[in-house]
Amino acid sequence: MPVDDITRQRILEVAQEHFLRLGFSKVTMEEIATQLGISKKTLYVYFPSKEELLSEVMTTMQNGISTTIDAILNETSLDFVEKVRRMMVHGGMFHSKFSSHFWVDMQKNCPTVWRGCDDFRIMRMRANTLKIVNEGMESGFFRKDINPQIAVLIYTAAIQQLMTPEMLSQLPVTMQELFETIIKIVFEGILTDEARTKHLPTLIQHQSEK
Numbered sequence: 001m002p003v004d005d006i007t008r009q010r011i012l013e014v015a016q017e018h019f020l021r022l023g024f025s026k027v028t029m030e031e032i033a034t035q036l037g038i039s040k041k042t043l044y045v046y047f048p049s050k051e052e053l054l055s056e057v058m059t060t061m062q063n064g065i066s067t068t069i070d071a072i073l074n075e076t077s078l079d080f081v082e083k084v085r086r087m088m089v090h091g092g093m094f095h096s097k098f099s100s101h102f103w104v105d106m107q108k109n110c111p112t113v114w115r116g117c118d119d120f121r122i123m124r125m126r127a128n129t130l131k132i133v134n135e136g137m138e139s140g141f142f143r144k145d146i147n148p149q150i151a152v153l154i155y156t157a158a159i160q161q162l163m164t165p166e167m168l169s170q171l172p173v174t175m176q177e178l179f180e181t182i183i184k185i186v187f188e189g190i191l192t193d194e195a196r197t198k199h200l201p202t203l204i205q206h207q208s209e210k
Contacts, residue, residue, distance in 0.1 A: 008046050010036060016057045020097055023105035024054055054106070055113045062120050065094045069128055080139045084132065088183060096176040100168035103175070107165040118160075126156050133190070141195045155186045 014035050018027045029050055033043040047053040072078065072086045107114040129152045136142035142151075161167075163178055171178070188196065 007038075011043065011046055011053070012057055012060055015053050016061065019054060019057055020099075020102060023099075023102050024050070025105050025109045029053070051110055051113060054110055055116065058113060058117050061094075061097075062117065062124075065090065066124055069124075073128065073131055080135055080141050084136070084141075084187075087128075087132070088180070091183075092176050092180055095179045096174070098175055100165070100175065104165040104169050114165075122156055122160055125159060126152055129155050136190075140192060142190045143192050146190050151186075151190055155182070158182045158186060 011032070015027075015032050018032055018035075027050070029043055030040050032053075033040045036043070047056065068090050069087055072083055072090070075083070078086070103114075106117075130148060133142060133148045133151050137144050137146075137148065159179075159182060162182065163175060168175060168178070173181075
């Protein structure tokens with residue numbers, strides 16, 4: 001890997017740690033440069049502003065979880081139950097990285113990046129959820145008397161309306177807890193009776209894997 005790419009990757013790693021721990025507004029480019037052992041001028045060569053640095057950090061993180069979920073969905077050796085279980089595990093782990101304060105701070109102080117993250121989240125969620133619902137119906141896991149498009153709309157609407165900085169700031173729960181509760185409520189409702197009895201315990205095992 002070229003030196004420039006290594007430096008850029010290292011900047012993103014350090015910046016991610018700072019942003020997730022302190023929030024956007026409390027992080028300074030000088031602090032990041034100091035930890036990296038480079039000048040602030042050099043840091044600005046790679047990222048002209050703190051906003052651009054946050055944007056790249058979030059893009060990298062979202063692309064990472066998207067790649068992981070795509071690999072799970074496309075893995076032909078996994079049965080449907082295991083695909084859903086792994087998606088729940090990785091989704092929960094991803095959301096556990098972010099505090100409520102992080103999202104509130106980003107929406108307030110870096111709204112452009114926030115909107116980009118939210119748009120990406122909803123776009124990917126709709127596509128992935130529709131795919132998993134259709135596969136679940138074909139495998140007999142989800143009820144076939146449910147319109148898959150409506151199921152997806154209900155799920156994404158719940159995520160979009162509840163997993164927001166405003167809501168998280170009012171509730172005594174983490175984003176991870178809220179995410180898992182939404183999944184539990186929505187997806188248990190479309191399980192077939194057989195799947196609810198036979199497979200639901202397997203799906204909730206991810207709670208013990210954290």
